[in-house]
Amino acid sequence: MHPVLKLLTQRIALGLVLMLAASVMIFAGTQILPGDVAQSILGQSATPQSLANLRAELGLNDPAWLRYFRWLGAALQGDLGTALTNKQDIATSMGLRLGNTLFLAFWAALISVPTAILLGLIAVRYQGRWPDKLISGVTLATVSVPEFLLGYIVMFYLAVKFRAFPSVATVYDSMSLGEKLNAIALPVIVLVLVVLGHMMRMTRAAILNVMQSAYVETAELKGLRPFTVIARHAFPNAIAPVVNVVMINLAYLVVGVVVVEVVFVYPGMGQYLVDHVSKRDVPVVQACGLVFAAVYIGLNMLADVISILANPRLRHPK
Template sequence: MMTQMVFQRIGIGFATLMVVSIIVFLATSILPGDVAQIILGQSATPESLAALRTELGLDQPGYVRYFNWLGNMMTGDLGISKAGGATISSLIGGRLGNTMMMAGWVAVISIPISIALGLWAAMHPGTWLDRIVTFGTLSLISVPEFFIATVAVLILAVELHWLPSTAYMTGNETFVELMKALAMPLITLVIVVSAQMIRMTRAGILNVMSSPYIEMAILKGVPRGRIILRHAFFNAIGPIINVIALNLAYLVSGVVIVETIFAYPGLAKLMIDGVQTRDLPLVQACAMIFCATYVVLILIADVGSILSNPRLRNPK
């Protein structure tokens, strides 16, 4: 049953990837100008444009280029950047690592904090502590991340000189140096994603708290902490895992603003650069990675919520 679902979802995932690749290909083609025009920019002439288009293979019809790309992709060849001439795998390689590292550290820091704070707030609803958490998270959700990032830079880097203003990595720093370099974007992203996860945890648990079996437990005299940790939490975990998964996917694909402000070489900025230069193979490769990340993370979230819920785990 479970394995069947997983295989089915993987199949749907592949179909999604194909559809996304076609949509991305078409959407990028609709944009005004092509990569030759962007490379030559203001200095383009009809002759130099034609010469460059031939050199880059842009004179072929769109469907030929799409299927060429698809064929190479299936054999693991991501192709060559049209705009700069580097191989896509070399462009993506280091940045994928950077993105995963950042997402990983943010997850490691923010998930325990969020769940702990969310649980705490749910255990003491209506107290001043709960109000601080609720008010604080609501405020932080409303503030755009570039604002948090810029304020953090102004205070911690420009005024106090405690932390570097950009996430600069040499590639051979010690763990402490690495943490110092990453501190600013980590702080920003932890604040951004935690707020949502805390609220979801709190809301999910309070929602379950009003169900009959919890009332039964209260009547039996079970302590509130035990009710929440033993009974409510596992029944509320489905939506919480889903919010975590969505936030992780966002950390992989959506942090372009944070990457730009801290000059952090990650994947999201690479894809934007690709779109700006109409570098189709690069855009496609990034889109595939992002799409696959969503598919996999949501699959994991669904499996997680099934495993955590006895009713779904053992269907009658």
């Protein structure tokens, strides 16, 4: 077997094991929450008899491991159960929300990843000079400001003062792409500002690390332009760390946008999760946890895969 294939198989197998472990933890976590599902459905005035009936109906009297496997088996077949609060199918209602979240994350990533890498390259090119200091300073500032505050600042200027974009990012299926993009402009701006700094600073550090190498000197002594040296000789050797930080930020764009979604009243996964946590809707919380874990593990696995493929020693063994 080609060594790369072997490594990739190992990484993917490891990802699946991690996924399984995450599902156990999610299930266990919701089990140790105080309170009783049947009680919370029927309310305080329920009779002991109706509580017992409902418990039997929901299978709550079975041992935990049996309920875990029943839940996992159903989830693997796409059946995430029914929400306790509104009796709707979780997979259907979450699918819509997940689509919205991915839509937002996609546009934020499309803007932030190339910008971060380009700014990183520029910062290295002008290391220690004013463009580097400006880029580093501004991105550090945007990372440091809490995202909800950033959200309200952006809203105040772009929505209220200049009326460039709507302050509430509501999207419907019937909207055209242009209308949707107009609607999500503000949350995209906030998300870009939040993730840009981290990715740009890591790109800068990873390339600067490589700039000490002898082969960078070789490239300089060929008479190449400084930016060509960085882009052609330094950056390809800094791909692995850059990809890792990019993936962590992409995962954040999907998993960590709860606050931004709430600020802009965006109908995504974050809002959905927050709503149902407050209503103690355990099956929905479990399902959201599972999806978030899958996104997180999947993206990190992808980062590992790209890092492996970017290594010429692994791709082209002796």
